[in-house]
Amino acid sequence: MTKSRLTFSRRKILAGAGVAAGAMFVPTRFAIGQAAKVKIGLMLPYSGTYAALGNNITDAFKLRLKELGGTLGGRAVDFVQVDDESAPPKAKDNASKLIGKDKVDVLVGTVHSGVAEAMAQVAREEGTLTLCPNAGAASLTGKMCAPNIFRTSFSNWQPAFPCGAVMLKDGHKKAVVMSWNYPAGHEALGGFKQGFTAGGGTIVKEILLDFPKTEFQAHLTEIAALKPDAVFVFFAGGGALKFMQDYAAAGLQGKIALYGSGFLTDGVLKAAGASADGVKTTLHYADALDNPINKKFRAAFKAATTRDADVYAVQGYDTCSLLAIGMDAVKGDLKAKKALYTAMEKAAIDSPRGKFTLSKSHNPIQDIYLRLVKGGQETVLGVAHKALADPGTGCTMG
Ligand code: BEZ
Secondary structure, eight states: OOOHHHHSOOOEETTEEEOOOOOOOSSBBBTOOOOEEEEEEEEOOOOOTTTHHHHHHHHHHHHHHHTTTTTTTTTEEEEEEETTTHHHHHHHHHHHHHTTTSSSSSEEESSSSHHHHHHHHHHHHHHEEEEESSSOOGGTTTTTTOEEEEEOOOOOOHHHOOOHHHHHHTTEEEEEEESSHHHHHHHHHHHHHHHHHHHTEEEEEEEEOTTTTOOHHHHHHHHHHHHEEEEEEEOHHHHHHHHHHHHHHHHTTTTTTEEEEEGOOOOTTTHHGGGTOOOOOOOOOOTTTHHHHHHHHHHHHHHHSSSSSOOOHHHHHHHHHHHHHHHHHHTTTOHHHHHHHHHHHHOOOOOOTOEEEEEETTTEEEEEEHHHHHHTTEEEEEEEEEHHHHOOOOHHHH
């Protein structure tokens, strides 16, 4: 992220066509017939350990919008961007301000599961169309599911569950699991444990750190003493990078096999260098996926940002695609909620990850890939689980 982006005020309004608009009332259609702009609130982390994730989601969303000619359902776009700081205590206020004060028509957010849960509560109460481009909190498409809430990413359970069977197949029977102590960590470890123990594996120890702490050293010493066959972790962003570096520095790399949800390596592979070598992960995306949409997307993202695309960029890109499908179906009329939601529910998204559809609770049904880092490259070993759907436990919709 550039310095200027970090230092702007926490709340900013950007016009898709480059013209700033205030928080005035705008009718859906001007008298002369020109469609009014649609205002999209981006509630994402632009600071802290998940800053790079928020930036890639934002830039890829805007890239897709540009590919679509800069309009959704015939309407140009204004953005209001808020740095949610991955801070759950600020989440309700941020979401309420975007909806109540900035009067956004659509909310796009966020990365951190704890923030997403509070945001979704506001979105449910207000009935604002909300698309989640990352946070995997089970409740969003579980007990808090709602007609106006859609997710284009994953549930935390989804990429972790298949890793249990993968580890067993590799011959590992005793595992230590480790993560941050917040919903994403609990749910990812829960998914892994479900798959691993069902197949006969044993969890030797579960280690949880407060988010976003990265003091891993004492825990790595304990893991070395426990001598499990393998370790499964959920970490992402800056914390994931630090974990792999510390794991290697502690002398565990190559001795105790390291597995994770693919967020462990995504977006930090280059920075991790040799410390990521040998890490095996499961995820709904891989850089090397051999399909034309992925190749075109990666080249376009690189050209637009000079950065390499990752799973977060894919999710931002697909969020714009899903919104475009809905808004095109109602020709930009967001008040036509039934038709809007039906079109989004029926969508088949041509994604860089491969085509995916949505479950009844509005969560992607998607392939989970098995990946291995070899010589600094993420290689795809195969599909760990075909067309995996989250159970959507507690959702009474559909
Ligand atoms: C989460 O909090 O849900 C999350 C954050 C980063 C990567 C994946 C999941």
